[in-house]
Amino acid sequence: MAVSTRSVISVAGVRKTYGQTIAVDEVSFEVRDGEIFGLIGPNGAGKTTTMECVEGIRKPDRGSISVLGLDPFRDVYQLQDRIGVQLQQAHLQKRIKVWEAVHLWASLYKKPVSHGERLLEQLGLGDKRNAWFMTLSGGQQQRLFIALALINDPEVVFLDELTTGLDPQARRAIWELVRGIRARGKTVFMTTHLMEEAERLCDRVAIIEHGRIIDVDSPQALVDKHCPDRSVALTTEAPLAEERFRALRSVTDVTRDTARFTIHGRGDGFITEVIQCLAEHQMRVGSFRTEQPTLEDVFLKLTGHSIRD
């Protein structure tokens, strides 16, 4: 993918309070042109507040935000023509028909309805044109919201908890659609509390907790940085196996349950070293499995608790 380093969104030192509650504080990050950027964290961490400040729906108390060179709150109407928005837990009128929503949106953005009709087809809603909003499934409603967010051919698309409440199959279908948005050269700024979703979809993520950004990077880089430990689980009957594993430079620990070994280590060369060791000593291996830490582990490491707590 062609992700440039030009920023389309930059957020610096943003703070937003509701009464006595500080929703977000000192939030700063950049979203680059053409990437899928994820704001990840548990519910109530400040994801939606941050996103709505960036969309121009809320005014931050402090800090500065620039989207496509515009101030989202001051230039909200100018910006609206260039961004597409999907809001968390939004609905349409129960009895609005799918095509009516698409036509209304097209007219609001002064776009030909044919573009909207094409989006419906592309998003698999062609046969739901005449259905009332209330009769659509959760996945269909989200696909309609994606269609509406794309109707003005926006440069940046905002997706807030897009797959919450969807079954795994619908979720995967939505992921494909989001990759498709990136493939059209658009920038995607999304929030999610699903680490798996962030890991599979996002080029870069910002981890937010209690209203503060903890770290920003690609999922892989975050994992390498915060959870460098890897492990290999294998079974072997070879003599001296434990001693040989322990002798490897990158190995930190070996645990053993008769022929079942778990080898812990860190660094890029760790798995290679283990494999080389097995080959060198011609050890017969019954099973071999490597275990990679995930964003979930990174989150646990950084916050001291699981995202589901």
Added chain:
Amino acid sequence: MMRGLFQLTWLEIKIFLREPLGAIGTLFVPVAVFLVVGRAMNRGTGTPRTPGGLEFMQTGLPVMVSVFMAISAVISLVTIISIYREGGILKRLRATPLRPYTILSAHVLAKLLFTAVTLTMMILAGRRFYPAGLQAPVISFAFALLLSTLAILSIGFVIASVVRTARFAQPVSAIVFYPMLGLSGLFVPVEALPAGLQWVAKLLPMTYVVSLLSGIWTGESWFAHLGDLAALAVFGAIFVAISARVFRWE
């Protein structure tokens, strides 16, 4: 700039008509009440059987039905706005190039249009069934009714701002509007009330609505009702100003 006003108004009208109960209640119930009550008082003979009946049929009943029409339009608006807010629909619409006042104006226009249609049906039904009774200046009256509806809609917006949930929107509006009718001169002339209550009546917008509507219906001039118009304008301005400050979109 009101980009999308007419598309949204037309859409809201269609959506409203898709909900059968709401549509029947708004469009046909007032006409049905008018016909049933009118017929009951005027069975067959063409002359009312009760004393004062003729006057009631000729003025009281149409004005009463019109006032209920206006109130039901307002209650329906308050309910829709709170349902839309609760469901995040208002928020979703606001995150488009639609201006906030365009979204609300579309609902007001839709309600005024329904009121106009119901009034037309009522008058046509009246022409058909009681040819003698109806010599009222229909166009002027329709205009007066729309102005009155607009004035009390502004109270509706205050209620929609203060009441957070859709569940309470309807009962709260009913509690605000129906008791007001008791002092409005609709059932008992304001002059016949005790002095204290007369004073209270003068503070209620509904009193001016009833005075305006009965006056225009019986052929009095607009000039004679400048006071009512001024009072409604003042009430409207006050309530619009309040709701502009306290209205919540989510």
